[in-house]
Structures are given as structure tokens and as C-alpha cells.
Amino acid sequence: MILKSQVEWVLHCCAILAGLPDGRYLSTKALAELHGLPKEYLSKALQSLSQAGLVHSTLGPSGGYRLARPPAELTFLDIAEAVEGKARTFVCANIRANNPCRPKGYCDSSPCAVARIMWEADEAWRQKLRSVTLADLGEILSQETPPAIWNDTFEWVLKRAG
Amino acid sequence: MILKSQVEWVLHCCAILAGLPDGRYLSTKALAELHGLPKEYLSKALQSLSQAGLVHSTLGPSGGYRLARPPAELTFLDIAEAVEGKARTFVCANIRANNPCRPKGYCDSSPCAVARIMWEADEAWRQKLRSVTLADLGEILSQETPPAIWNDTFEWVLKRAG
DNA sequence: AAATTTAGGGATATTTTATATCCATAATAT
């Protein structure tokens, strides 16, 4: 069970978009080049963000993406779920119902205990991701990225931002 | 990102094995029949448990599996990892290293912040699963499964246990 | 001793998901 690589991609892209001045947009092309990613496929991932309402897009030259909300209001969970979907990682096939000792047509009053526990673990994962925002990430990155690289990167980005 | 259905299978199988009297074994055939699962493929999942040292197996007629440890010492995480592997769900491709603004040959001093956060979420998931044992599951199941079904099931199982 | 039943391992097949690539379209900027 491995998360799509697109999750990593859009998290990094959002970190960049979070550093963009108000009203500026950054294109798929620039984001792909900056991260060394296949442009067409990254585009699909960014479209997922757009469909989830996390980013706003605009067309034409100087078009691209910007965040739809302030970085403090965008969580890792929002972003991961936009790409990965909101479904739980544990799917209960309710195999207890196949037990030959069951009366035929017997109906369970509550979800299977196994599933409930697995879903609690899922929720713990979600809760952690819900607790970290793009603002948090930006703060960490700005502190631990060498200033030379940090500054060069945003200079590079601003040169390409519409 | 969905867990293998085998995870569900072995959790239910272990719940049954946890209810087996000391020294008795239950075969793949019986476990597959009890849960309505494909015997051959379930067998692969049980072999994973065996390789992880969670169960002990014995050959021949009246052979099969029993738990290798008391139910209180077997966690959901042990079982899930036996089937699913111990790898983290977030794989960091370190795409920050593709940033064209980086000095060539620059080496990061710590793992990427994005990865660290995703791994913390992974760890929250693991921690939850580590906190629930087969003994806990057994207690829940014995309480909420209708006694008739519960008793019939173990009668059914004991008739087939070696 | 022979026949049966089992776990284990290897090979292979099928289906589904992830990872792309390509193209047509409509909107926007220069």
C-alpha cells in the first residue's frame, strides 16, 4: 500500500504556490521544471487540486495556478485527499457474513469490529495530516532550506509567475 | 491507496486462531471455508504470517496453524505488517533535489520536511494498530457476536481443528 | 507400508491501479 507519487508532487507544488505573492499564478510547465517532473502527468494532479477547490486556475500565457485559500487554511489532508481520494484505506468486505454457522439472512447491527479498528487507525492518519497546514510547512522549509537556495528558487519562480 | 484484502482475511483468521484451545491447529481449508475465501490465495497470506513468526504451522492431516504467541501479545500492526510489509506508505523521491537552483552536488542534511510530516502520519496509523491486540479483538467479538453464532462457530471450528 | 492431508514454494495468468503521453478545445494574453 503506497501513496501515489502525485501526492508528493502536489505537496511540493503547493509549498511553492504558498510562497507566491498575491494575485500571481504559476504554470504547470514551471512547476514541472522546478521539480523535474513529467509535465503532462503533473498536470493531471494539479487538475485534481483544482477540482477539489484547493487552487484557482487561469488560462492563457501568464496563466497557471494559485492557492484558493491562505496557506494556514490548507492542510496536508486536503491536499493528499484531493489526489488520493477520500476513501478509507481499509475496505471491509464483511467476510464474517460468509460464516456458514450464521442463520440465513441474519443482519449485523454494527460494522465489523475488525473494520472499526482499522478505520480508527485510518482516522489517526487523517487527524495527523489535518493538523499540519501549508503555513506550517512553509515555516519549516524557510528555516531549514539554505537561504541561497531559498532565495534563488523564489527569484526563479517569480521570473516565471504570471 | 487501499490495503490488500489479505489484511482483512488474516485478521479474521487470527481472531479464530486466538479462540483455539492450546495445542490445536486449524487448516487453511477450514479457515477458507469459514470465511468464504479462495483457499489457495488465503494460503499465501497465512504463509506470510508464518514467515513473520506470528503463527506456527504443522503438516499432515490434522495439521494447520496456531498462534505463535498469546493473543495479548499479537497486535493488529504485527498482523497487518506481516501481509502488507513494513514499508512506509509515503515514499519520498526527494524531488527537491531536482530544483535547478541548487548548487550541483549539494547534499541535504536531513530528510525532506514533506516526507517527515507524511511519515509522522504513517507512524500515527502504526501506533493505533500497535495499541490493539488480538485479545482486545476477541473480547469485543465475544461481546457483540450473538452467542448462538459464536458458539456454533467454535463448535464448527473445533470439529475441524487438528 | 500405503494413502491421505497438509504447508510451502514456484510458476503463471488475470484484473486493477498507477504512471504516464497525446490530442482537441476554449480561454487568455501579447
Added chain:
DNA sequence: ATATTATGGATATAAAATATCCCTAAATTT
């Protein structure tokens, strides 16, 4: 007008999940 962009649809390839089958060695039952 021309160039550039996001979007959506179609298609292709690679990898993983979900099996199935067969063989072997060990243990049990007869």
C-alpha cells in the same frame, strides 16, 4: 493573429493485487 495556458478525453505502458495450478516434503491416518 499568434502563442500559451488549463481542461478533458482517449490511449498506452508498467506495476501491483488477486488469484490459480502444480510440485515437494512432512506428518497423520488407515
